[in-house]
Amino acid sequence: MSIKNMAEYAANGEVPEVLFWVGCAGSFDQRAQRITRAFTQILDKVGVKFAILGKEEMCTGDPARRAGNEFLFQMMAYNNINTINAYGVKKVVTICPHCFNVFKNEYPKLGGDYEVIHHTTFLQQLINEGKIVLKDGGAFKGKKITYHDSCYLGRGNGIYEAPREVLQAFDTELVEMKRCRSNGMCCGAGGAQMFKEEETGTNRVNFERAEQALETGATIIAANCPFCTTMLTDGVKNKEKEDSVKVLDIAEMVAMSI
Amino acid sequence: MTFDAKASTFELKLACQMQIAQQILFMICAVAAIFFFTKKVKEMRRNILLGRDEDISDNKEQRWKNMILLALGQKKMFKKPIPALLHLVVYAGFIIINIEILEILLDGVTGAHRLFAPMLGSLYAFLVGFFEVLAVLVLVGCVVFYIRRNILKVKRLDMPELNGWPRNDANLILITEVVLMSLFIIMNVADLSLQQLGAEHYTKTDSFWISGSLTGMFSGMSVGTLVAIERTCWWLHIIGVLLFLNYLPYSKHLHIVLAFPNAYYAKLNPQGEAKNMKEIQNEVLYMMEPDKAPAEAAAPTSFGAKDIKDLSWKNLLDAYSCTECGRCTDACPANMTGKKLSPRKIMMDTRDRMEEVGKNINLNGEFKDDGKSLLHGYITTEELRACTTCQACVEACPVSIDPLDIIMQLRRNLIMEESSAPGEWNMMFGNIENNMAPWKFSPDDRDAWVNG
Structure with missing residues (x-):
């Protein structure tokens, strides 16, 4: 290419x-x-x-x-x-x-x-137009997926459904976290936090969010933001779940399924 | 003239004088209450206008819609259905019962008793009965709220920033409402008892739903005792209402009024959008294209916000509108993970500082530098640096407060006025400036992934 x-x-x-x-x-x-x-x-x-x-x-x-x-x-x-x-x-x-x-x-x-x-x-538009066709229900058939709303796509711009519609095109089970959509929780990277150490607290924001994602029992955490992907991956590693739970961007999931 | 007749004339005269004295006393109380309330309202208006000008005159239709949906309809409250329902009952009850206050005020001024009763006929008893039902609902709602705060200790209602006055304020409001509602009902019970005894001056009405079933508690009491009870309740109730009116401006309860303008002036642009700084946009433009710079372009004097006067009037209206419910802090990822930041505290600090500046002006005629400021004096760098700008606080606020807007302006002051940034941020700034990316990579490698 x-x-x-x-x-x-x-x-x-x-x-x-x-x-x-x-x-x-x-x-x-x-x-x-x-x-x-x-x-x-x-x-x-x-x-x-x-x-x-x-x-x-x-x-x-x-x-x-x-x-x-x-x-x-x-x-x-x-x-x-x-x-x-x-x-x-x-x-x-x-x-x-x-x-x-x-x-x-x-x-x-x-x-x-x-x-x-x-x-x-x-x-989502390409799928709706039939230009993307997922092979046999996609590479994640039968898997449990949870979706993490990034702040700047979700709350920031009110886009909650398009990413979910893409995930629904897969033959999978989409499970929501307790905090989702407009109530979704930040991964901890926004506001330039990605580029500095977190302020002193009792936990890291990404650890907290990853725990919420793991609580759903999903084996795939779908994200739409490179920063969220990194933060959540670290959070999953912190819980030593990196072998059983993958954090993937929706584009990666689609690319694996066409 | 017989002795009896003389005595009754004397009694009549006395009653008449008592009545006039009550009317005068009432008018003094009412005028004083309105005077002090108006004075404080003017002061609050002046304080809000200490903020910078911000033009929010666009899109009127959408703004009215927001006011009806968010303030009157309490749309965002319903994200938490149980407190929303209780709040709606207390709110609606409290507002609707105030129709009754109109009659009480007119009675107080004219010396009449239940002025509307003869005009409304049987509808009157229905209305008062309806108000009584609402009063009981308000009472129950307030008791449940009190329990949630003080016994169940709901997390967002039991945080350190509420220690002291804010906690007492909240409880005082609930207790006052319970007392006012109780007085209203006891007054009606005594009134109905007096009507049953055929006491003079007590206009006959049909029975009221709640108080009608409670007259048993005053059975066997003399007219004199009942009049004393009825009058005491009437006076305590209306003085309570007038005092509460004057308490509003010092209390978180002010949201009952300011929720409306605040919803009207709420941000309509996407929440993700940060406010543009036109003065810096122009600075950059004049630097890059000097020919575009006007001959007498004055360089901006300060950047971001350090104190009240640097914030916009909407930020300050936000601060007065905050009822410290803590939905923002409850949703804040920084607060949830033990960081010092609490969006609610940002709003409370802004209001406290604004009140402090206001008092300073009252005392000195104009603001005299007190060596303090919102930034550092109230809100610390550590709090500001914990924000992820996730907008959860903005989204959560039922009365359209935007704590993030204040946080951003204070951050701008820290960076651009004080050059106060964590070392890692300075490195990030340097990288963006030199490498066009926040990390130290060569700009030549930006498309290296193509070959990866």
């Missing part, structure tokens, strides 16, 4: 259907790279004409903004919006709900107005 970037498309005088915004986690973090690859495999297989920004992509500035560093956020926003606008991008898909939120809600005020879609919604 060859993945083209925007510059290559532009050089051929072409515009891709959609810009795949990979995000920093998806680009650099080894665990998250697997999500990135899974998603591009799906795009490739379905035949979506997509491009990445490649080396031209920069952090959206989300962790800086949430930490309180508005200057840095505005700098990053300025650069990214200029780059993307120069390519005439109309539609952006991303595997990171933090990037998604910034693109959908925060860049428009700064001159970056695009149709923005999170990869779980994108996958």
Whole structure:
């Protein structure tokens, strides 16, 4: 599979259907790279004409903004919006709900107005359109799955159903945690917590959340965010359940089933 | 004129004078209560307007809808059905019974007794009976709330930030409501007993549902005793109501009023959106494209919020609207895992500091620097740094308070004014600036995953 970037498309005088915004986690973090690859495999297989920004992509500035560093956020926003606008991008898909939120809600005020879609919604649409067909009910047939709502997809943007609809396409049992949907609990990474040690407390947020997920008895914890995936994986390891319980992004689950 | 006739004329005169004295006394109490309440309301309005200006005039239709759904309909309360039902009963009862207050006020001023009874006929007894049923429901609701707080010790209602005044405030409200409702019913029992004895001045009505079945408790009492009981209850009840009105502004109970404007001015944008800082957006723009900078562009003077005046008026309205129910703190992942952060405490601190600044202004005519501020003086760095910006607190609040907005503004002040950040955050900032990613990877490797 060859993945083209925007510059290559532009050089051929072409515009891709959609810009795949990979995000920093998806680009650099080894665990998250697997999500990135899974998603591009799906795009490739379905035949979506997509491009990445490649080396031209920069952090959206989300962790800086949430930490309180508005200057840095505005700098990053300025650069990214200029780059993307120069390519005439109309539609952006991303595997990171933090990037998604910034693109959908925060860049428009700064001159970056695009149709923005999170990869779980994108996958749901492809399934509904019949472009993705899961083989024999998928690779997780008969397994018990629980789904973790990320804060910035769920509460932040009110997207609760699209990811669940993708999971329902699998021949599996979807069990909800006590805290789900608008009442879902954070994995502990948001608000730039990913990049610092937690404040002193009695437990770690990701340990607490992973315990809630394990309580459901599910063997797959489905996530929609590279940060949640990392945090929950650590939480599962803390309970020494990593052999029996897997934390997977919904894109990985789909990629394994087509 | 016989001696008896003389005596009865004297009694009549005395009763008449007593009546007029009561009317005067009542009017003094009512006027004083309204005067002090109005004064405090003006003061609260001034305090709220100490906040920065924020334009919230868009989308009126949606805002009215929110007010009806969230404030009147208490939509978010129903995420917890049992307390929601109890709360609805107490709330509806408390509001509807206030219709009765109208009659009590008019009786107090005119010296009439049950002014509406002759006008409404049999409907009158039905209405009062209905109010009595509500009063009993309110009473039961308050008792259950008291038990939840003090005996069952529901976790969110029994946290350290409630120690002292907040806890007493909550209990005082519940006790006051129980007392007021009891007075209302006892008053009616005495009234019905007096009606049965044919006492003068006590307008005949049909029996009331609750008090009608309780007249047995006063059987055999003289008219004089019953009048004393009825008058005492009437006075205590209305003075209690007037005092409670003046207690509202100092209490968490203020939410009964402010829930409405607060729901109206609630954030309509997606919860995930952080407020843009236009002044910094412009700074960056002028830096990158100097030709766009206006000739006399004044550089912004301060960033984020350190004290009350830096927050927006909506943040301050939020603080006055908070009833300290703790649904936010209950949902907060940081608090749940033992971190110092409690969104409820953020709101309580903001209100306390605002009141402190208000008192300072009352005393000095204008704000005189007291060397204190909301940041550090009330809310610590450790609390702010524990926030994951997950918006669970925003989602949980039944009266549309946004603690996250305050947290974000204080964080901005910490970073941009004080350069106060944990070392790891400074590294993250440096990495974003130099490597375009929060980690120390070469930007050249951003698409290396393609070949992986």
